[in-house]
Amino acid sequence: MTEHPAPPYNPSPRAHPGLRAIALVEAAKGVLALITASGLELLGPAPLRNAVHVLIHHFELSTTEGPLVWLAGAISTGAVHATAAIATAYGVLHVVEAWGLWRDKVWASWLGCVAAGIYLPFDLYALWRHPGLASVSVLVINLVIVYVLARDLFRRRTRLPT
Template sequence: MDTTRTIKLVAVFEALKGLVALSAASGVLMLIHKDLHTLAIRLVEHAHLNPASKFPNIFIVAAGHLQNGRLLLLAVGAAAYSAIRIVEAYGLFCGRIWAELFAAISGAVYIPFEIVALIRHAGWTSLGALLANAVVVYIMVNAMERGRSVNIGRRPN
């Protein structure tokens, strides 16, 4: 597979992550000024769980302690993450070197945390996240190495 096509696939992947984060931010914003305790109880009952058992009770108590300020902070953080991912995806799709560097660094930052998560709680989700970021880092570093001899600033289409 050629480098340009692979980078565009990474761009689509990053854009999807951005859209998921934007959806999460929107969902959190919809919860502001709601009675989260009552909502949590309704969700537990809808799932046919016993509200008095350990994990559903922890969920209900945690929902009751969430404050609008924390929800707003969470929504703003998710929106900022979304904006970063969408800008990164745009840069990758347009063949910008800065976006390749950013994608490599942002993917590499997560790898140590994902290794720790995999060691503590081995599972498919932890392994998938580690592999996805490792592949993105590999693709971006490989693209930057090839691009040094070709062009500066913008990748040829």
Template sequence: MVKAAKGLRAVALLEATKGVLSLIVGLGIHTLAGKDLKHACEQLLTHLHLNPASHLPGIFLHAAESLGNINLTLIAVGALLYSCIRFIEAYGLWHSMVWTEWFALVSGGIYLPFEAYEVVVHHNWLSIATLAVNLLIVGYMAWLLRRKPALALAHERNK
């Protein structure tokens, strides 16, 4: 069971990292709410030495213009909720709580069709790596949960 604990802790660290990143993004978006988002984006592009009139920075600026303050607040709240869920999942996995193992299996499984679609449509290394890592986690959780009844039965026989 030591291997299982190490695997769960590795997944817990990944989930905690996702929670931290989501929290940083949510706080960053929250600080932008109520400000002139287009101006902030123009300053960022200038700082990065990108031409706002070129194609990709232009798309970025157009997206910034279309977002209102209400949308930014909702996105920030969503990021905060997502980070809370990831932190709870990380805590539960770290402490080998069975319900979080099921949660990791189901929540990871929900993303698989979307990630597979991204691989088919965009076919880049990031989408392939994301799908591979998620397949590993979902497969590991399924394997671990499948072993639990057999381990419990073996433990009972040894008493």
């Protein structure tokens, strides 16, 4: 009886369907961030400040103190541009990561693993401060992303079959 050798390791995304799912999630996050950045630049500070004042009056909050009053005062042209720039950088990073994961690039798995891992301490803090389904869900999703990407990196390094 002849033994057939094991098929060679196939690092394609089809061998790791989780990579494609993560790529779609990252693409959605990136596109939403880019839409947000565009919206901030198109609106400018005045409509944003007015929206905060509408919230203050709608919820009958203090018009002289509180976080929303502070936010309304902090909204300026420079702050809007800075926030839009940060949202653009965040969006581009996630779109590039999504493209890399979709195209099965090793650097994208590293980028995604590190990026999702950075959120974990904040997820744990959120769970501690605000226990509930939302906090648990976000933590579990980020843990799954880190696991899938780390597993992909490990398999690429050790050439284990899928």
